[in-house]
Amino acid sequence: xxxxxxxxxxxxxxxxxxxxxxxxxxxxxxxxxxxxxxxxxxxxxxxxxxxxxxxxxxxxxxxxxxxxxxxxxxxxxxxxxxxxxxxxxxxxxxxxxxxxxxxxxxxxxxxxxxxxxxxxxxxxxxxxxxxxxxxxxx
Amino acid sequence: xxxxxxxxxxxxxxxxxxxxxxxxxxxxxxxxxxxxxxxxxxxxxxxxxxxxxxxxxxxxxxxxxxxxxxxxxxxxxxxxxxxxxxxxxxxxxxxxxxxxxxxxxxxxxxxxxxxxxxxxxxxxxxxxxxxxxxxxxxxxx
Numbered sequence: 001x002x003x004x005x006x007x008x009x010x011x012x013x014x015x016x017x018x019x020x021x022x023x024x025x026x027x028x029x030x031x032x033x034x035x036x037x038x039x040x041x042x043x044x045x046x047x048x049x050x051x052x053x054x055x056x057x058x059x060x061x062x063x064x065x066x067x068x069x070x071x072x073x074x075x076x077x078x079x080x081x082x083x084x085x086x087x088x089x090x091x092x093x094x095x096x097x098x099x100x101x102x103x104x105x106x107x108x109x110x111x112x113x114x115x116x117x118x119x120x121x122x123x124x125x126x127x128x129x130x131x132x133x134x135x136x137x138x
Numbered sequence: 139x140x141x142x143x144x145x146x147x148x149x150x151x152x153x154x155x156x157x158x159x160x161x162x163x164x165x166x167x168x169x170x171x172x173x174x175x176x177x178x179x180x181x182x183x184x185x186x187x188x189x190x191x192x193x194x195x196x197x198x199x200x201x202x203x204x205x206x207x208x209x210x211x212x213x214x215x216x217x218x219x220x221x222x223x224x225x226x227x228x229x230x231x232x233x234x235x236x237x238x239x240x241x242x243x244x245x246x247x248x249x250x251x252x253x254x255x256x257x258x259x260x261x262x263x264x265x266x267x268x269x270x271x272x273x274x275x276x277x278x279x
Contacts, residue, residue, distance in 0.1 A: 003190035010194020013155035020148025024212030048149020053248035056157030066164030087235025092264025094227025126229015131178035
């Protein structure tokens with residue numbers, strides 16, 4: 001049951017990425033290229049996603065618990081530290097280098113392109129390494 | 139100029155996916171978290187839903203194609219070295235900062251998490267700076 005809902009959520013998410021153009025690195029890089037031929041498309045995707053999620057979360061999180069679990073799993077950390085800023089900076093550099101962030105890269109695996117496979121393999125290695133860096137279990 | 143209602147519709151679908159995952163499993167729809175925990179190892183009972191979610195992600199472009207649309211998948215115009223380096227940066231960076239475009243950028247910003255808003259501003263700025271360096275300063279080109 002949990003997996004069925006997760007599958008539907010993943011499917012909806014993937015459809016959103018496809019319609020949003022996020023599975024095209026050229027569109028993403030066009031958004032990040034503010035000094036060139038700027039493509040604002042990603043802004044519309046983000047705005048649609050954030051607005052919808054904000055309304056839904058507001059209604060949902062009034063409840064005591066989700067449908068299939070005992071509690072909501074909301075990250076408890078509130079601290080803005082160097083790990084947050086440094087990690088986000090390293091992520092941003094990688095994002096700008098190729099135009100893939102994790103969701104679109106995984107969804108693009110469907111295309112079986114060697115470029116996507118290489119990126120995803122390196123990203124998975126990065127997750128594995130990142131989890132083994134000192135003090136990462138905070 | 140493209141029609142921007144389709145990207146906005148795409149964003150809305152992403153939002154609906156985030157709402158569904160929170161309503162049922164009580165989880166943030168953050169891709170780096172969902173997939174990253176699988177790679178680094180998580181409890182057995184915590185695995186299936188993560189695999190199912192990723193399977194859904196991969197099935198989405200195929201479904202669009204199956205009903206006669208364009209899968210929407212583009213190929214990165216990058217060298218193998220750039221792809222490997224970028225993948226590593228995205229993996230390590232999202233693991234250390236605890237989220238990516240979805241976890242911080244969509245779900246975190248939507249619940250007005252200060253951490254997520256800061257992370258989103260930082261990765262956007264660094265993404266913009268990287269593209270600027272490559273396209274307009276000729277770095278690594």
